[in-house]
Amino acid sequence: MDILLQVLVTGIATGGVYGLIALGFVLIYKATSILNLATGAFMTLGAFVCLSVMTGAGAPFWAALLATLVFAVVLGLVIERVILRQLIGEPIISVIMVTIGLAFILQGLAHMIWSPDYRSFPEIFPPEPLDLGFAVVPSGLLWGFIFALIGTFIFILIFKFSRTGVAMRATANDQQAALSMGISVRRIFALSWCFGAIAAVIGGVVIGNISGISIYLGDIGLKVLAVIILGGLDSIGGAILGGFIIGILENLAGIYIDPLVGGGAKGVAPFFILVLVIMVRPYGLFGKEIIERV
Amino acid sequence: MRCGDFKENYIKDEEIFQSLFVKFWLGLFLAFLLIFPFIANPYALYVSNMIGFAVIAAVGLNLLTGFTGQISLGHAAFAGVGGYTAAVLITRFDFSFWLALPCAGVVAALAGLVIGIPSLRVKGLYLCIATLAAQFIFEFIFIHWESITHGVRGINVPPPRIGSFLLNTEKRFYFLTLFMVILAVGYARNLVRTRVGRAFVAIRDRDLAAEIIGINLFRYKLTSFAISSFYAGVAGALWVSFIRIVTPEHFPFHLSIQYLAMVIVGGLGSVLGSVFGAIFMTLVPEILNVLSGALVESFKLSSQVFIPLKEVVFGSLIVVFLIFEPLGLAEIWRRVKAFFLLWPFSY
Numbered sequence: 001m002d003i004l005l006q007v008l009v010t011g012i013a014t015g016g017v018y019g020l021i022a023l024g025f026v027l028i029y030k031a032t033s034i035l036n037l038a039t040g041a042f043m044t045l046g047a048f049v050c051l052s053v054m055t056g057a058g059a060p061f062w063a064a065l066l067a068t069l070v071f072a073v074v075l076g077l078v079i080e081r082v083i084l085r086q087l088i089g090e091p092i093i094s095v096i097m098v099t100i101g102l103a104f105i106l107q108g109l110a111h112m113i114w115s116p117d118y119r120s121f122p123e124i125f126p127p128e129p130l131d132l133g134f135a136v137v138p139s140g141l142l143w144g145f146i147f148a149l150i151g152t153f154i155f156i157l158i159f160k161f162s163r164t165g166v167a168m169r170a171t172a173n174d175q176q177a178a179l180s181m182g183i184s185v186r187r188i189f190a191l192s193w194c195f196g197a198i199a200a201v202i203g204g205v206v207i208g209n210i211s212g213i214s215i216y217l218g219d220i221g222l223k224v225l226a227v228i229i230l231g232g233l234d235s236i237g238g239a240i241l242g243g244f245i246i247g248i249l250e251n252l253a254g255i256y257i258d259p260l261v262g263g264g265a266k267g268v269a270p271f272f273i274l275v276l277v278i279m280v281r282p283y284g285l286f287g288k289e290i291i292e293r294v
Numbered sequence: 295m296r297c298g299d300f301k302e303n304y305i306k307d308e309e310i311f312q313s314l315f316v317k318f319w320l321g322l323f324l325a326f327l328l329i330f331p332f333i334a335n336p337y338a339l340y341v342s343n344m345i346g347f348a349v350i351a352a353v354g355l356n357l358l359t360g361f362t363g364q365i366s367l368g369h370a371a372f373a374g375v376g377g378y379t380a381a382v383l384i385t386r387f388d389f390s391f392w393l394a395l396p397c398a399g400v401v402a403a404l405a406g407l408v409i410g411i412p413s414l415r416v417k418g419l420y421l422c423i424a425t426l427a428a429q430f431i432f433e434f435i436f437i438h439w440e441s442i443t444h445g446v447r448g449i450n451v452p453p454p455r456i457g458s459f460l461l462n463t464e465k466r467f468y469f470l471t472l473f474m475v476i477l478a479v480g481y482a483r484n485l486v487r488t489r490v491g492r493a494f495v496a497i498r499d500r501d502l503a504a505e506i507i508g509i510n511l512f513r514y515k516l517t518s519f520a521i522s523s524f525y526a527g528v529a530g531a532l533w534v535s536f537i538r539i540v541t542p543e544h545f546p547f548h549l550s551i552q553y554l555a556m557v558i559v560g561g562l563g564s565v566l567g568s569v570f571g572a573i574f575m576t577l578v579p580e581i582l583n584v585l586s587g588a589l590v591e592s593f594k595l596s597s598q599v600f601i602p603l604k605e606v607v608f609g610s611l612i613v614v615f616l617i618f619e620p621l622g623l624a625e626i627w628r629r630v631k632a633f634f635l636l637w638p639f640s641y
Binding site for chain 1: 437613
């Protein structure tokens with residue numbers, strides 16, 4: 001029983017972080033219908049930039065985080081303007097492959113600039129784990145979770161109440177209608193990429209805090225695909241809930257299925273869930289049911 | 295259009311070798327391919343073998359992605375299934391290589407059928423993600439089904455043999471590869487001008503319309519998946535017998551992307567294009583290797599810089615081709631030909 005509770009708590013904490021990264025996918029998909037497979041590379045770059053500003057310039061964490069966010073905005077804008085805008089209206093395979101190509105470029109650049117060595121983040125949070133009585137949450141996970149929650153909350157507030165957020169939702173709903181209401185769809189596309197990049201780099205910084213930084217940090221981005229498929233590709237709430245579910249199931253698999261198959265179940269469990277969801281309910285828990293069957 | 299080149303019926307129009315001229319040059323090229331191993335060094339032959347395996351896999355993937363319009367991000371997994379099937383059949387059950395090769399293709403095709411089933415329910419993005427998940431699930435199976443695959447240690451595979459003649463050098467294997475490549479390309483080129491090939495294209499262009507004019511989507515989508523994975527399985531089996539070992543590391547996600555990149559850079563929906571794409575995408579890293587070796591020598595740079603350079607170049611090639619030449623090398627080839635056809639009086 002103790003183990004189960006502990007696993008649940010760890011799962012929820014990891015799930016929060018997954019949810020934040022999933023937001024990076026969903027924010028871009030919702031407005032532009034592009035699945036950004038370079039999200040993982042965004043995370044890696046974000047984590048490295050944050051680390052470099054902290055160790056290189058000796059800046060405090062909040063300043064480094066601010067710098068990382070500025071970097072994310074620039075990254076998102078440049079990529080949207082230079083690459084993705086050329087591909088509007090192209091078939092889906094082109095758009096997917098272009099984001100994969102992008103992932104290779106960014107990953108390679110990170111490798112060139114920062115070398116593949118593993119590094120740990122300087123300690124920025126108090127190291128004491130939180131003892132809930134029935135379970136213990138490691139400090140990195142706890143702060144990552146809190147961070148992810150705050151980030152997600154801010155995104156939801158922007159989306160629900162700000163003018164820009166309303167414009168973004170309108171664009172996601174119907175681009176023609178949005179255009180005729182005087183919303184610049186181009187600006188919204190650029191903005192979505194900024195938001196997506198911001199969510200991804202924060203995710204990267206958080207993961208870097210939990211498990212250290214290497215150029216392979218972004219590989220977790222592919223796992224998060226399971227989260228967004230489960231939650232529904234275009235649902236922000238779904239991304240959060242999906243994050244928790246995948247986080248918990250993944251950790252359960254790590255404890256209960258690993259001994260049966262000799263390890264590795266934790267890493268592959270999300271993909272099994274992904275396939276199941278696609279077979280049974282492709283639009284996920286809260287996604288729009290617009291899947292065309294033939 | 296070439297002057298005086300009139301087609302009077304569809305059969306003529308669909309011919310693969312359209313003129314004596316084409317036949318002549320192809321014959322010359324084939325002769326060159328046959329002489330090539332006697333003049334090339336082992337390294338060049340090694341690269342040519344790798345190109346051969348890539349051509350087979352890429353042509354297969356193009357049948358699925360370029361002609362039928364179904365995206366597969368898990369093609370390396372099918373190559374892996376083929377490779378492992380061949381390895382297990384040869385080492386455990388004493389199959390001869392010549393029997394194991396088609397078996398590898400068939401088992402890979404069965405795996406492709408299973409993965410293809412979601413394609414009947416979902417398409418586009420969702421199929422893409424489903425095949426991506428399949429890639430990771432297969433990788434997991436390769437690593438953890440210890441009793442069959444021997445986990446990360448892999449299986450050692452003996453080289454193929456004809457009687458007592460071992461195909462154990464790059465040169466000897468080259469002829470096998472060449473034969474298989476010609477077979478694969480020839481079959482694909484012929485397939486796309488049959489009823490099946492036209493059904494594939496109809497499905498790609500508009501699946502609903504295809505269904506309405508009487509194409510059985512269920513059957514043709516799965517056929518496409520099966521043929522395409524058969525190609526991948528054969529490529530995997532050949533590769534495994536060439537390098538004489540199979541481990542899970544040989545079939546990573548990266549390889550799936552590489553196959554797709556070959557298809558895209560070569561040109562979606564063109565058999566010739568995938569051949570170009572496979573040659574091009576295999577040669578570029580090798581050329582970079584040679585170049586970077588020279589640069590490291592002359593400038594005393596650390597060779598560390600050049601490992602990621604390959605990734606950057608690889609990614610850039612994908613992006614640049616998609617933006618500037620979406621029809622790929624096949625289109626460039628067509629334009630060059632058209633330019634020289636009437637040169638120097640093109641107007």
